[in-house]
Amino acid sequence: MPCVASLGSMQRVQLICAAVVVASSWSCKPEPSRSTGSMSASVGTAPQVSNGEVDSSADDGQWVRPAKDFASTRFSGLTEINATNVKNLRPIATFSTGALRGHESAPLVVGSTMYVITPYPNVVYALDLTKPGLPAKWSYNPKPALASQGVACCDVVNRGLVFDAGKLFFNTLDNRTIALDANSGKPVWETQVGDINLGETMTMAPLVAHGVVLIGDSGGEMGVRGWLKGLDENSGKVLWTAYHTGPDKDVLIGAAFRPFYPQDQGKDLGVSSWPPDAWKIGGGTMWGWISYDPQQDLIFYGTANPGPWNHEVRPGDNKWTSTLFARKPTTGEAVWAYQLSPHDIHDYDGINEQILVDLPIGGQTRKVLIRPERNGYVYVMDRTNGQVLSAEPYGFVNASAGVDLKTGRLKYNPEKEPKLGKVVREICPAAPGMKDWQPSAYSPRTGMLYIPHQNLCMDEESLSANYIAGTPYVGMNVKMYPGPGGNRGELEAWNPQTGKQVWAVKEDLPVWSGAVATAGDLVFYGTMDGWFKAIDGRTCAPLWKFKVASGIVGNPIAYKGPDGKEYIAIYAGIGGWLGAMAFPDVSLDDPYTALGGAGAVPDIKSKTTMGGILYVFSL
Amino acid sequence: MSSRSRIALVVGALAIVACEVPDHPNKASSQPVSTFSIGPQPGPDRALAVAVNPYHGDKSVVADGRRWFNYYNCSGCHGDHAGGGMGPSLRDSTWFYGGEEHSIFASISEGRQYGMPAWGTKIPPDQIWRIVTYIKTLRTPDEPDPPR
Numbered sequence: 001m002p003c004v005a006s007l008g009s010m011q012r013v014q015l016i017c018a019a020v021v022v023a024s025s026w027s028c029k030p031e032p033s034r035s036t037g038s039m040s041a042s043v044g045t046a047p048q049v050s051n052g053e054v055d056s057s058a059d060d061g062q063w064v065r066p067a068k069d070f071a072s073t074r075f076s077g078l079t080e081i082n083a084t085n086v087k088n089l090r091p092i093a094t095f096s097t098g099a100l101r102g103h104e105s106a107p108l109v110v111g112s113t114m115y116v117i118t119p120y121p122n123v124v125y126a127l128d129l130t131k132p133g134l135p136a137k138w139s140y141n142p143k144p145a146l147a148s149q150g151v152a153c154c155d156v157v158n159r160g161l162v163f164d165a166g167k168l169f170f171n172t173l174d175n176r177t178i179a180l181d182a183n184s185g186k187p188v189w190e191t192q193v194g195d196i197n198l199g200e201t202m203t204m205a206p207l208v209a210h211g212v213v214l215i216g217d218s219g220g221e222m223g224v225r226g227w228l229k230g231l232d233e234n235s236g237k238v239l240w241t242a243y244h245t246g247p248d249k250d251v252l253i254g255a256a257f258r259p260f261y262p263q264d265q266g267k268d269l270g271v272s273s274w275p276p277d278a279w280k281i282g283g284g285t286m287w288g289w290i291s292y293d294p295q296q297d298l299i300f301y302g303t304a305n306p307g308p309w310n311h312e313v314r315p316g317d318n319k320w321t322s323t324l325f326a327r328k329p330t331t332g333e334a335v336w337a338y339q340l341s342p343h344d345i346h347d348y349d350g351i352n353e354q355i356l357v358d359l360p361i362g363g364q365t366r367k368v369l370i371r372p373e374r375n376g377y378v379y380v381m382d383r384t385n386g387q388v389l390s391a392e393p394y395g396f397v398n399a400s401a402g403v404d405l406k407t408g409r410l411k412y413n414p415e416k417e418p419k420l421g422k423v424v425r426e427i428c429p430a431a432p433g434m435k436d437w438q439p440s441a442y443s444p445r446t447g448m449l450y451i452p453h454q455n456l457c458m459d460e461e462s463l464s465a466n467y468i469a470g471t472p473y474v475g476m477n478v479k480m481y482p483g484p485g486g487n488r489g490e491l492e493a494w495n496p497q498t499g500k501q502v503w504a505v506k507e508d509l510p511v512w513s514g515a516v517a518t519a520g521d522l523v524f525y526g527t528m529d530g531w532f533k534a535i536d537g538r539t540c541a542p543l544w545k546f547k548v549a550s551g552i553v554g555n556p557i558a559y560k561g562p563d564g565k566e567y568i569a570i571y572a573g574i575g576g577w578l579g580a581m582a583f584p585d586v587s588l589d590d591p592y593t594a595l596g597g598a599g600a601v602p603d604i605k606s607k608t609t610m611g612g613i614l615y616v617f618s619l
Numbered sequence: 620m621s622s623r624s625r626i627a628l629v630v631g632a633l634a635i636v637a638c639e640v641p642d643h644p645n646k647a648s649s650q651p652v653s654t655f656s657i658g659p660q661p662g663p664d665r666a667l668a669v670a671v672n673p674y675h676g677d678k679s680v681v682a683d684g685r686r687w688f689n690y691y692n693c694s695g696c697h698g699d700h701a702g703g704g705m706g707p708s709l710r711d712s713t714w715f716y717g718g719e720e721h722s723i724f725a726s727i728s729e730g731r732q733y734g735m736p737a738w739g740t741k742i743p744p745d746q747i748w749r750i751v752t753y754i755k756t757l758r759t760p761d762e763p764d765p766p767r
Contacts, residue, residue, distance in 0.1 A: 064710055145734055146732045147732060147733065147734045148734065149734045150696070150705065150706060150734010150735055150736070151705075151734055152705065154705075179662040197661055221695075447667075463689075466690055466691070466692060468691065468692055468741070470736060471692040471695055471696070471736065472692050472695025472705065473692075473695075474695055474698060477699055538660055540733070580704075583703075584701065584713070585700035585703055585707035585708055585711075585713065586703035586704065586707075587698075587701075587703055587708035587710040587711050588702070589702065589710065589758075590698060590699065590700040590701075590710070592698065592699045592700065592702075592766065593698040593699070593700070593702035593703055593704055593708075594698065594702075594703065594704035594705075595704065597704070598702060
C-alpha cells in the first residue's frame with residue numbers, strides 16, 4: 001500500500017502515514033466468524049432468498065431503475081460470471097458519449113435495449129443489444145441552457161434514467177423533467193420544475209413509484225430551498241411539492257406524521273428551527289437516491305445540507321435539512337422523518353442511498369433501512385417507524401461521538417465546530433463525508449453491504465457569506481487531505497447485523513464509483529484513475545481488473561443480454577466534485593480550490609484524463 | 620424578468636460603463652465606441668476602441684479588488700484564490716474570452732454564455748476595475764494573500 005505522504009506538505013499527514021507503515025495497511029482479510037445468515041431482501045424486485053441461495057431465474061436480467069430494484073440493493077441474481085471465470089472477462093463493445101464531464105450514472109437495460117444518459121448536455125442514447133457492437137437506435141438531445149453549466153456546484157453530472165410503463169424519465173441540468181417513449185425516443189412530455197436564476201439545477205435520477213415520477217433539485221451551495229416533487233407519469237403534471245424547509249403545509253407534514261424521536265416532533269419546525277426567513281434560502285435539496293417499499297407504499301429519501309455552510313448565521317436544528325423522510329408517493333404526505341445531522345456544520349448532506357431489507361435483529365425479523373451516511377455512520381433503522389436500531393462508524397470519525405440511541409441525536413464534538421475567522425483542523429470525515437452519493441450494493445447471499453467511500457479529513461474556516469441569488473452561498477474555506485492510513489478511499493464490506501466491518505480493500509484515491517454485487521458472489525467497482533475491478537464478495541480477493549480510458553465515477557450494472565449471457569457495463573468518465581480536479585480549467589496550486597477538492601486529489605491530473613465512454617464486458 | 624428586459628438592463632449598464640471609461644488614445648472618431656473585442660478583428664484596421672483600466676498596475680487597489688472578489692461571491696465559483704471549481708481557473712494562462720483587462724472587464728460586466736452572470740447590473744464599474752486589477756496579479760509577486 002503506497003504511502004501518500006507526498007501529497008501534502010503538512011507534517012501531520014506525514015505522521016499519519018508513518019503510523020500506517022508500522023501498522024501494516026492492508027486490511028482485506030475476511031473475518032472468520034462472519035454471519036451469512038438467512039436474511040431476506042423481500043422488497044420490490046429483489047431476489048427471493050432461501051437458505052442463503054439466490055435463484056437466478058427469479059432475476060429477469062434487466063436493469064430498469066438506477067438501483068436495479070425498489071429496495072436499492074444493486075444486486076444482480078445472475079450467476080454466469082463468477083470467481084472462477086471472471087478472469088476471462090473482456091470488453092465486447094465500447095461507446096463514446098461525446099461528453100467529457102463526470103459520468104455518474106448507471107446504464108439501464110430494458111428488454112433488448114440499453115439506455116444511457118450523458119452529463120450535460122444530458123443526451124440520451126438507446127443502444128441495440130441484439131446487434132454486434134451495440135449500435136445506437138436513436139438519441140435525444142434536450143439541449144439544456146448553456147448557462148446552466150455555470151450554476152452546478154459540483155460538475156455538470158447526471159445520475160441517471162429510470163424506466164417505467166414504456167417510458168424513460170430523466171432530469172436536465174436546466175431543471176426540466178422529460179419523459180421519452182422508450183421505443184422511439186420521442187418526447188412524451190416535458191415539465192419545467194426549477195429556475196437556474198435561483199441557483200437551482202437538477203442532477204439526480206428519478207424514481208417512479210405508484211405511477212408517480214419522483215424528482216428533486218440540486219443547489220444547496222447556492223441558497224436554494226430544496227424540494228421533492230411528484231409528477232404524474234402520463235402527463236408530467238406536478239401532483240405535489242414537498243419543500244424541505246418552511247411551514248408544515250409546505251413540507252407536507254400533516255395528520256399522518258409520526259416521527260419517532262422528540263427532536264423531530266412539533267409544529268412548523270421547518271420555520272422555528274431557523275432564524276427569521278433563513279429557511280427560504282436554507283438548502284435541504286434532494287439530489288440523491290430514493291427507495292420504495294410497495295408493501296408499506298412508502299418512499300424513503302434524505303435531504304441535503306443546510307446553507308450556508310457557515311453555520312453561525314443559522315442557529316437552530318435547521319429542519320428539515322440532512323433529514324430522512326418516509327412519504328406516501330401518491331400524495332407526498334410525510335409519514336415520519338428523522339434528522340440525521342441536526343444543524344449540520346460540515347456539509348454532511350443526507351442524500352445517500354437507503355437499502356431496504358428484512359434482517360433478523362435481536363431475535364426477530366425487522367423491516368429495516370440501511371444507510372451508509374455521509375456523517376460517517378451506517379444507520380440501521382426500522383423503516384416502519386423511523387427508529388434507529390444501530391449507528392456504527394464505518395471509518396474514522398472525530399466530528400461526532402456517535403448517535404444517542406435514546407434521543408436519536410448525533411453527538412457533535414464541539415472541538416470540531418467551525419468558527420468565524422478561526423481554522424479548525426483535522427475534522428474527520430471531510431465535507432464529502434465518509435461517503436458521498438456513490439451508491440453501495442447489498443448481497444443477500446453474503447449478507448454484506450459493499451460500501452465505496454472516501455477517507456478524507458479537513459481543516460475548516462468559516463467566512464461571512466453574502467447571499468446573491470444564483471451565486472454560491474457557502475461561507476467556508478475547506479482544505480482536505482488523506483485521513484488516517486493515508487489511503488483516500490476504500491471498498492468496504494460491512495455486516496449490518498453486527499454493525500462491523502468485515503474487510504476493506506484500500507485504494508489510494510477516493511472510491512467515487514458505485515458498486516454492484518452479483519449472485520456469482522462478485523463485487524464490481526471502479527477507481528478514479530480508471531481501473532474497473534472485480535473482487536470476491538466473500539473473501540475480498542482481487543480477481544480481475546481492466547484499465548478503462550478515463551477515471552470511473554459511474555455505477556456498474558450486471559444484465560442478461562438477448563443471447564442469455566451475462567454482461568457487465570460501466571461508464572468511464574472522470575468528474576464530479578473531486579473528479580473535476582482532473583479538468584484542465586482547474587488550477588491545483590491552491591488546495592482550497594473547489595471547496596477543498598484540489599487538496600484532496602492534487603495528483604489526479606497526472607493519473608487520468610477526461611472522456612465519457614461506456615464499456616460492456618462479457619466472458 | 621423577461622429576457623428582453625434583462626438585455627435592456629445590461630445594455631444600459633454598458634452605456635454607463637462606456638461613459639466612465641477613458642477613451643483609448645488610438646481611438647479613431649469613425650469607429651464605434653465601447654467595443655470589447657473577444658474574437659479576431661477582421662480587415663486591415665484593428666485599432667478598435669477598447670476600455671482602459673484606470674487602475675492598471677495600481678498596487679494600492681489590489682487588496683480592495685480581492686475584497687470585492689469575495690464579497691460578490693466570485694470566489695464561490697472561481698475559488699478562494701481563483702483556482703477554479705464551478706467556474707474556470709483565473710490563475711492559469713487560458714482565457715476563453717480574452718485575458719486583457721478590457722476583456723476581463725467585459726466578461727464580468729456582460730456575463731458569458733456558459734454560466735458567468737452579467738454583473739454589470741450589480742457591481743459598479745469602479746469596483747469591477749478593482750477586481751480586474753486583482754485578477755491580473757494572480758500568480759505574480761504582487762498577488763495579495765496567495766494560496767499556501
